[in-house]
Amino acid sequence: MSERHAIDRAEEIIHQAVDGMSPKPILKPVGNRTGPCIAWDDNRPDDRVQVHRSYQLTGVPGAEAKKLVRQARDAWVKQGYRFTSATADGDWADPFPSVNMRSKPDDFSVEALTGVVDRKTGDGLAAITVTSPCFLDVGSGKSSTTPSALRSTHNDERAERQVLAHSSRIYDALRAPHAPEQDDRPRTVQDADGTWLHHAWSTAPLTEDETFRAMKSAQEHLASAGWTVRHLKTRAGSSSIVARHADDDSIAQIAPSSTGAIRVAVTVPAAAVLRTDM
CATH class of the missing domain: 3.30.2030 (TBP-like)
Structure with a gap:
């Protein structure tokens, strides 16, 4: 495709x-x-x-x-x-x-x-x-x-700080160890609709009970921090979280995978971050 x-x-x-x-x-x-x-x-x-x-x-x-x-x-x-x-x-x-x-x-x-x-x-x-x-x-x-949709540009420092701040708070909420040896640096990408900062990473593999507790904790954090939270069912039957932050239009996605790891991605529109700083 x-x-x-x-x-x-x-x-x-x-x-x-x-x-x-x-x-x-x-x-x-x-x-x-x-x-x-x-x-x-x-x-x-x-x-x-x-x-x-x-x-x-x-x-x-x-x-x-x-x-x-x-x-x-x-x-x-x-x-x-x-x-x-x-x-x-x-x-x-x-x-x-x-x-x-x-x-x-x-x-x-x-x-x-x-x-x-x-x-x-x-x-x-x-x-x-x-x-x-x-x-x-x-x-x-x-x-x-190097898919064409991801064209690297210079990082905007304010946007990078914002995406890492959101991501760090989600990490703290999950209370699960970070997967070792993964390149989880934020990426700046551009498409027809603007410039975005993406930060994606995953936890180490968790047990079913650990995954349930981690996802519940992440949901509670997002709800208390002003995110609008939605749940989506995966093809494997598990529930993933998609959330939007009204202040800067950030999007967070948190999803269990078949390996037992929880995958996290946070997207921040660079323009929205700039507006919040003005």
């Missing part, structure tokens, strides 16, 4: 959900990027990448947010996609439900959800996110160790 193919497929999945919606929303991009892979359930090389496409569904009344999520679910069901959320069809008694599915046959992760706008009225804001499987960019014409 190439990066271009992954982006085109992600956009196709998004439009499968949105094109037939009523009322018709306006797509506002909020998280479109290509970044290093977090290996959800395997132990293949870490030089793969993933495509993420995320849009808020704007231009419609807040009271319609839940309805838009239902319509996205119905459209994806017609495509034969399968549910991955713990409650397969979402908790529709919740004023802000979410739906998690995987595409067939190419296994893209798809999510439709609502965020809180006004709890008193039940108004929300719907969003759709699609994440590709991990892949080597076969369209780059380069070796697999």
Whole structure:
């Protein structure tokens, strides 16, 4: 798979959900990027990448947010996609439900959800996110160790401090030993949507009980530190964490792997870090 193919497929999945919606929303991009892979359930090389496409569904009344999520679910069901959320069809008694599915046959992760706008009225804001499987960019014409989506540039010191600070706090929360002999220096990458700092690393292999405690501790830390936390089911059935920090738009991904290690990746948009310093 190439990066271009992954982006085109992600956009196709998004439009499968949105094109037939009523009322018709306006797509506002909020998280479109290509970044290093977090290996959800395997132990293949870490030089793969993933495509993420995320849009808020704007231009419609807040009271319609839940309805838009239902319509996205119905459209994806017609495509034969399968549910991955713990409650397969979402908790529709919740004023802000979410739906998690995987595409067939190419296994893209798809999510439709609502965020809180006004709890008193039940108004929300719907969003759709699609994440590709991990892949080597076969369209780059380069070796697999330097995929075209990851073009190294000079590190921005403030962004690097920010990504390392987030990553260090997650490490402290996991309370698990760091895997030895891994190159976990932050990487500065550029794509069509901007410049990003990525920091990826993993713990040493853990037992099932240790993994459960570590993931629970990480979730509690993120929630208490102002991150918006979401859970995704991996193909192996374990639960991974994806979280967003509202202050600087950082994204954290924490996922158990089949080796027993917990893999962590933190992404900070360099421009957002610069704004917080102004």
